[in-house]
Amino acid sequence: MGKFLTTREENYSQWYNELVIKADLAENSAVRGCMVIKPYGYAIWEKMQAALDTMFKETGHVNAYFPLFIPKSFFSKEASHVEGFAKECAVVTHYRLKNKADGSGIEVDPEAKLEEELIVRPTSETIIWSTYKNWIQSYRDLPILINQWANVVRWEMRTRLFLRTAEFLWQEGHTAHATQEEAIEETIRMINVYAEFAEKFMAVPVIKGVKTENERFAGAIDTYTIEAMMQDGKALQSGTSHFLGQNFAKAFDVKFNSKESKLDYVWATSWGVSTRLMGALVMSHSDDHGLVLPPKLAPNQVVIVPIYKGDDQYEIMREAGNKIKNQLKAAGISVLFDDRDTHKPGWKFAEYELKGVPVRLAFGARDMENDTIEIARRDTLEKQTISQENIVETVKQLLEDIQENIYQKALKLREQKTYAVDTWEEFTDIIENKGGFVYAHWDGTTETENKIKEATKATIRCIPVNNPLENGTCIFSGKPSNQRVLFAKAY
Amino acid sequence: MGKFLTTREENYSQWYNELVIKADLAENSAVRGCMVIKPYGYAIWEKMQAALDTMFKETGHVNAYFPLFIPKSFFSKEASHVEGFAKECAVVTHYRLKNKADGSGIEVDPEAKLEEELIVRPTSETIIWSTYKNWIQSYRDLPILINQWANVVRWEMRTRLFLRTAEFLWQEGHTAHATQEEAIEETIRMINVYAEFAEKFMAVPVIKGVKTENERFAGAIDTYTIEAMMQDGKALQSGTSHFLGQNFAKAFDVKFNSKESKLDYVWATSWGVSTRLMGALVMSHSDDHGLVLPPKLAPNQVVIVPIYKGDDQYEIMREAGNKIKNQLKAAGISVLFDDRDTHKPGWKFAEYELKGVPVRLAFGARDMENDTIEIARRDTLEKQTISQENIVETVKQLLEDIQENIYQKALKLREQKTYAVDTWEEFTDIIENKGGFVYAHWDGTTETENKIKEATKATIRCIPVNNPLENGTCIFSGKPSNQRVLFAKAY
Numbered sequence: 001m002g003k004f005l006t007t008r009e010e011n012y013s014q015w016y017n018e019l020v021i022k023a024d025l026a027e028n029s030a031v032r033g034c035m036v037i038k039p040y041g042y043a044i045w046e047k048m049q050a051a052l053d054t055m056f057k058e059t060g061h062v063n064a065y066f067p068l069f070i071p072k073s074f075f076s077k078e079a080s081h082v083e084g085f086a087k088e089c090a091v092v093t094h095y096r097l098k099n100k101a102d103g104s105g106i107e108v109d110p111e112a113k114l115e116e117e118l119i120v121r122p123t124s125e126t127i128i129w130s131t132y133k134n135w136i137q138s139y140r141d142l143p144i145l146i147n148q149w150a151n152v153v154r155w156e157m158r159t160r161l162f163l164r165t166a167e168f169l170w171q172e173g174h175t176a177h178a179t180q181e182e183a184i185e186e187t188i189r190m191i192n193v194y195a196e197f198a199e200k201f202m203a204v205p206v207i208k209g210v211k212t213e214n215e216r217f218a219g220a221i222d223t224y225t226i227e228a229m230m231q232d233g234k235a236l237q238s239g240t241s242h243f244l245g246q247n248f249a250k251a252f253d254v255k256f257n258s259k260e261s262k263l264d265y266v267w268a269t270s271w272g273v274s275t276r277l278m279g280a281l282v283m284s285h286s287d288d289h290g291l292v293l294p295p296k297l298a299p300n301q302v303v304i305v306p307i308y309k310g311d312d313q314y315e316i317m318r319e320a321g322n323k324i325k326n327q328l329k330a331a332g333i334s335v336l337f338d339d340r341d342t343h344k345p346g347w348k349f350a351e352y353e354l355k356g357v358p359v360r361l362a363f364g365a366r367d368m369e370n371d372t373i374e375i376a377r378r379d380t381l382e383k384q385t386i387s388q389e390n391i392v393e394t395v396k397q398l399l400e401d402i403q404e405n406i407y408q409k410a411l412k413l414r415e416q417k418t419y420a421v422d423t424w425e426e427f428t429d430i431i432e433n434k435g436g437f438v439y440a441h442w443d444g445t446t447e448t449e450n451k452i453k454e455a456t457k458a459t460i461r462c463i464p465v466n467n468p469l470e471n472g473t474c475i476f477s478g479k480p481s482n483q484r485v486l487f488a489k490a491y
Numbered sequence: 492m493g494k495f496l497t498t499r500e501e502n503y504s505q506w507y508n509e510l511v512i513k514a515d516l517a518e519n520s521a522v523r524g525c526m527v528i529k530p531y532g533y534a535i536w537e538k539m540q541a542a543l544d545t546m547f548k549e550t551g552h553v554n555a556y557f558p559l560f561i562p563k564s565f566f567s568k569e570a571s572h573v574e575g576f577a578k579e580c581a582v583v584t585h586y587r588l589k590n591k592a593d594g595s596g597i598e599v600d601p602e603a604k605l606e607e608e609l610i611v612r613p614t615s616e617t618i619i620w621s622t623y624k625n626w627i628q629s630y631r632d633l634p635i636l637i638n639q640w641a642n643v644v645r646w647e648m649r650t651r652l653f654l655r656t657a658e659f660l661w662q663e664g665h666t667a668h669a670t671q672e673e674a675i676e677e678t679i680r681m682i683n684v685y686a687e688f689a690e691k692f693m694a695v696p697v698i699k700g701v702k703t704e705n706e707r708f709a710g711a712i713d714t715y716t717i718e719a720m721m722q723d724g725k726a727l728q729s730g731t732s733h734f735l736g737q738n739f740a741k742a743f744d745v746k747f748n749s750k751e752s753k754l755d756y757v758w759a760t761s762w763g764v765s766t767r768l769m770g771a772l773v774m775s776h777s778d779d780h781g782l783v784l785p786p787k788l789a790p791n792q793v794v795i796v797p798i799y800k801g802d803d804q805y806e807i808m809r810e811a812g813n814k815i816k817n818q819l820k821a822a823g824i825s826v827l828f829d830d831r832d833t834h835k836p837g838w839k840f841a842e843y844e845l846k847g848v849p850v851r852l853a854f855g856a857r858d859m860e861n862d863t864i865e866i867a868r869r870d871t872l873e874k875q876t877i878s879q880e881n882i883v884e885t886v887k888q889l890l891e892d893i894q895e896n897i898y899q900k901a902l903k904l905r906e907q908k909t910y911a912v913d914t915w916e917e918f919t920d921i922i923e924n925k926g927g928f929v930y931a932h933w934d935g936t937t938e939t940e941n942k943i944k945e946a947t948k949a950t951i952r953c954i955p956v957n958n959p960l961e962n963g964t965c966i967f968s969g970k971p972s973n974q975r976v977l978f979a980k981a982y
Binding site for chain 2 (some may be wrong): 035072073087094
């Protein structure tokens, strides 16, 4: 199957596009920029959702649902928010269609024009804070710790499956607090939740940090981010958590009576991850044979393939395969037993390699005699023949090993492709020729940041948390700097 | 708390509206016709989703996600579908806003007009069948058994929380089959899944049947429905499953090669339930004190309220309450221990009555001495003092009893309010004065059906499955009829 996929070496970008489609994760739809998430892709997303939802609830959050549409005027209320979000978006202007007079189809009914246009939500701060206004009078009403699973629309001109689509699925947390300290604590709590999810479940190491003013969420005081390195050395922003200060409370006039009976504006955070994580997952681990999925997110952790000749063997194999399947299932492992007689074992092997199933078990007539089974791991493609006796324990251990191994592999790659440089020459050489993360001194101005971006397409991904202070000079301007920041080209 | 709620007797409709808001299930938003589903309401919806999703997966379905937007032209492809759905809907005509020249806000950018308008999906048959066209070549690609959890928009003029809103949440199954028989079998399988869910989880008895031509889904050959009776005797259509024949396959040219190497159009079904079920749940069981929730869908099955004086007692009670809470949790029961010292026990009792928590446990100083506890059930409001010794078993049994009791109560009410009539006089008397379900003979014509509706507002809810044949004369036209059908006013 590998030969059907462009290799990463040949063309990393094309490899990704082909893999997403060939592994049945998603495809483009008839609607420009909108994707269809296919069952196999959606099954991975469901696993992500389940793990995240549990983590959100464990940290005290509850789910709710707010409207898809936002009145146009809401966007004008928070000045920097409108600049960032209200521009490229889907606008609902009418609420009815009618038959054309000539019977040739339907058309928009000009008489059904909305008084105020509605924006399909690109993010929900405005509609949610207009709602919170009615929920909050006193400090007793705080904190509000709400998350929403939803679809959002941003009218992107150039789209790519999962990485950048006009419509995407995400979760957005929106919390309200009585104090600045509490809101900042929440902002940091949630970026930590995201980092833990990325590393423990996706097996993707991330760097936590703060965005520069330039790269901040529109309307935020501070944006925390987790940045992951893809195999080509580019960064992928994988989740953000925003401290919004009192900006949205002021825009929607949300005040509360404090314990000290003082009237004050409410403090806010918002935080989100999206189906973009699917792109990060694919690009972090997969190889030229197809997907490599971490066991904790794989829809099927194990596939069993029987190798047989004739109907007699087939029946015996089916029985044996089902027995193993049931043993594994009873241990909480998700298993697919592919006993279809319409496809050859070789075809199946290639198929499940493409689909990234972490462990493959295969057995033939000789294995039946010897009570053995072939076990193959997707991450290293190694296989060995083992006794069937301790199959459950062996598989369990192997799934843990694979989860850990692909994390370590991604971490090692990141370490190999991470540099600290002190000159503009080194900087441009790495960004343009080698690819990777570059720690370099920066003078702290947006002007310099923009000029570096114009010259190299590299952006400041973040100022890492607990960044060591160190005196140096800006690689671009030569001005003094007291810390290195993280530069990379990004998706 | 009861006194704050309009009683059902006084005004059933107002009772419902008040209850949904006071019990914190949902509220109207700033966007006309769109609701905010609040955390408590959403927690119930999540329980519904989890149960349904499990049932869908057990019957072989997988989830996927299709675009929010549908190109306008897609609706014209299936003639009856466009009549039913494309008229009252949200139309996206532009993809950008811009700052007004005078700086007074933002406006739609006239230069960003879409070539073809996009409809916010009111239902997804068209976009899904345009996708299935690329997925299906051979009988080997069939069946496709996909479900989608999504939001949809129908521009309703008169809206009510949960019952009829412009945007609502639902699931829509869309399946593709090689034969008519298989598709019909699937249609019936899913209406049975819905009926089982309504009766087992919601504790709402339903009547399964087929819709008349007039009430069919736009584009269906046959629509199966489950109809539930609310406490005021009106019907609420709670779920539908449609046999779509080859209508959508023909509209989108979806053909397959059969086992016999013949080219044929694919057979289709679709089926859905929505947040409307929340309305059915509230109206089936709740009373003048507030919600009555079935234990299987209650976010908290048990609430524990301590009754104490002074800090010393408070500490002892907290310890005791947490111990009971942990015992119940270990048995898989969801428990809230309300140990807040900011609210009095009486306030808490009323609050959890309003919120419909099935079982309330309360204990004071004397209970501590005697090792007893007061246990109250929400459905009957009965309470008794029991020994703490078998608390887990007692609560478990009581939850089962409540689940069964509210089902039986709803069933009994339906039986009391169900009539078989043979004359127009009786018919109008029941529909107009008593309210309820009426089985009556009908001549089988749409003309008569419409005239009955005009005269009484009653509609044919369904022709029940396995309906006994019986000769009679139509209550309206006097023409011959061979079966009674189910009439009622409906939500």
